[in-house]
Amino acid sequence: MIAEDFKELLSSLCGLNHHQRNVAKAALDRQTDLPEVIEVVETRFELKPACPHCAGILLSRYGFASGLQRYRCQSCRKTFNALTGSPLARLRHKPKWLGYLAALAESKTVRESAAEAGVHRNTSFRWRHRFLDGISLDRPGALEGITEADETYLLESDKGKRNLSRQPRKRGGSAQKRGISNELVCILVARDRSGHTLDFVTGNGQLTRTRLSEALKRLLATDALLVSDGNPTYSAFCRTEGISHEAVNLSQHQRVKGAYHIQNVNAYHSRFKLWLDHFHGVATDYLPHYLGWRRVFEQHHNPTPQWLLNAALGNFQQSTVT
Structure with a gap:
């Protein structure tokens, strides 16, 4: 929808009565991002279809599950879908992925991202590092000049660790040794x-x-x-x-x-x-993910949730983000 039509739609909402507003709200609540997520995932797989188990290319369709097309490899006879072998394999609640990635694009905290996507904070933490696991692999092959x-x-x-090899520090803390x-x-x-x-x-x-x-x-x-x-x-x-x-x-x-x-x-x-x-x-263990997260902002201006989803799936050959 172009901007002018959207502004006209917003202005017309003022004329809705209470019942009409509730009907409109219910209709919006029924809309999810699932079709768009499925399209991104399936399109990425179709660019280079291959079995994630043996790299075979002789595949046959094998029904649907969780909205995704399943395949069967004619070489190893194993079944899989477009997410198998990727950092997002077996990740649930696909309709909420783009909303969560929008929060990721805005560098929101774990709790802020959880509220944005409507998931638990522990889920938000796991999702952050599942998505960043793929996104952080977007690195140049060499440096020149x-x-x-x-x-x-x-x-x-x-x-986050329960067992420390040293005395715990207060929030922030400082090094005990100089230099x-x-x-x-x-x-x-x-x-x-x-x-x-x-x-x-x-x-x-x-x-x-x-x-x-x-x-x-x-x-x-x-x-x-x-x-x-x-x-x-x-x-x-x-x-x-x-x-x-x-x-x-x-x-x-x-x-x-x-x-x-x-x-x-x-x-x-x-x-x-x-x-x-x-x-x-x-946590130091997660520093590579945060470095990759920051590197995305330096290399790509205003990455969209769709772009981040593609990157999390390993598809870095996308059109430039403006």
């Missing part, structure tokens, strides 16, 4: 000038050359030039791997060195931490 890299640190959090210790978790972010971003949770304590190599070795294009601060870990890594490298000496207040700086990646750190504060503490 001038690539900035720097690490940032967060206090390790065991939020960068094993109480802190290292997050490495690499970002090229095109805005393509890769992030890694490399573990507790200082970034080491081994961890840096495991993260970036296969993801830097041959023409990449790595720009970092004066941390010798980066220069040692680049010498070993034969990667061009430029260092900006921040300790000497050198923010820019010709065309080289790490201001883009440092700004990304600031935006991520400011956004993360909204959730009042995030």
Whole structure:
């Protein structure tokens, strides 16, 4: 419906009597997002139909269940539907998925998302990480040209765990040791000038050359030039791997060195931490999901619930979100 017709419809609602308003409300309540969800799921599967058990392509239709077409593989004889093998397999309440994803697009908390979708808060928490499990896989294959890299640190959090290996902290808390210790978790972010971003949770304590190599070795294009601060870990890594490298000496207040700086990646750190504060503490185990969640906002402006559902199913080759 175009905007003008919608405005006219809204203005006409003022003339409804009490009974008519109740009838209109009941008609709206009967409408669900199930057909749209089914269409997204089935369309995604039809792009590349294959058995999730053996990758066979000889399939036959095998009835319906929960609104989805079931298939039977002629090779392994197993049955499945379009969600089998995906992060959303066996997830219930499909009519509420788009409403929940709308809350996800607005970075709402677990309880706010639960109220938005009409589900329990525990369901909201499980759904968040089931959806983000697929969405966070939307990562560039490589970084090219001038690539900035720097690490940032967060206090390790065991939020939600019943058995701790240390004394519990008050909300927020602070590290007991000065400087960068094993109480802190290292997050490495690499970002090229095109805005393509890769992030890694490399573990507790200082970034080491081994961890840096495991993260970036296969993801830097041959023409990449790595720009970092004066941390010798980066220069040692680049010498070993034969990667061009430029260092900006921040300790000497050198923010820019010709065309080289790490201001883009440092700004990304600031935006991520400011956004993360909204959730009042995030368990370290779930940090990769939150990094992926934030990366979606950086790479795609105003993602729709339908776009997020496609991404959760692994379909990243969609039209650009405007």
